[in-house]
């Protein structure tokens with residue numbers, strides 16, 4: 001009988017952060033095997049360090065080639081033997097770790113393309129380290145789009161807390177550059193990304209709302225004109241394209257409506273506009289989805305947490321939620337391919 005659980009990669013992420021200890025905790029709790037045929041991806045020395053920090057134990061089989069991935073074989077470790085020993089120092093941004101974590105993501109994408117994996121849920125990576133390591137992307141989402149051939153299509157980060165999703169018009173750019181990047185085309189991309197991703201996830205006609213950027217939605221243009229000049233035309237255009245979209249609504253109250261259940265997705269204008277609401281409401285359950293990619297890709301919404309790395313106290317809730325969603329998305333992609 002064909003294995004029902006998807007084969008998922010779990011890259012260990014930034015060696016100096018909480019990723020390896022969280023992966024060890026999830027493996028020991030049985031979460032990885034319950035939802036997937038898990039393939040941990042990274043250097044074995046790093047996994048062993050994560051196991052020690054977490055104070056857990058579990059059995060795994062070490063392999064060194066993706067051809068040796070056999071589903072149903074328990075937890076596999078695809079040992080990349082890639083870590084510079086300097087990388088075993090905790091809580092420091094380093095170029096060598098940045099290169100290692102990004103190289104492993106690239107390998108993982110290659111193994112998806114070659115059919116060995118159906119998706120992956122990666123432990124937090126450090127964007128500063130990634131950039132120092134030679135990967136000059138705004139974030140890993142642009143790296144994914146580039147390597148997976150979807151850079152010309154709507155793609156990017158979405159965040160999920162239980163039933164509520166957010167997409168962003170701008171993401172990892174300085175706040176001073178946000179306004180000039182709010183264009184009708186970019187707003188349409190963020191709306192389209194939300195609509196397509198939620199439909200792929202099983203919503204038949206997702207209810208989307210746009211967050212305004214200015215106080216009180218610009219107060220009839222007296223406090224900023226982006227709502228009138230850009231957001232309203234984008235909403236009209238989206239509606240003409242058959243997308244169910246409301247707003248723009250003032251962003252200090254739009255999340256009250258959304259969390260109440262009036263909407264399935266909020267399109268935000270910049271990183272913290274959505275993330276403050278989502279993280280306040282459920283930090284321990286927040287998920288990041290690499291949306292618009294051809295494979296299921298998720299990660300916890302929290303980062304590398306250098307301030308607590310190595311202490312064994314990092315909470316596993318968000319990673320667990322991200323992993324469950326990755327497995328669901330991979331199964332839904334499998335089902336969609338069958339149709």
Ligand SMILES: NC(=O)C1=CN([C@@H]2O[C@H](COP(=O)(O)OP(=O)(O)OC[C@H]3O[C@@H](n4cnc5c(N)ncnc54)[C@H](O)[C@@H]3O)[C@@H](O)[C@H]2O)C=CC1
Nearest residue numbers: 124125126127128299300301302303304305307308314315
């Ligand atoms: N999944 C990913 O790959 C993500 C990566 N990042 C990256 O992480 C780095 C650090 O970002 P920050 O903004 O400092 O956010 P952060 O999430 O790493 O840390 C913010 C605060 O939350 C706490 N925290 C984070 N995760 C926790 C957990 N599992 N249990 C208990 N407490 C936790 C930390 O101790 C810290 O006080 C950046 O390079 C960023 O790009 C940020 C978010 C997601």
Ligand SMILES: NCC(=O)COP(=O)(O)O
Nearest residue numbers: 125140157275288299301
């Ligand atoms: N790697 C995922 C990620 O970066 C999500 O975090 P955020 O920077 O958008 O908060």
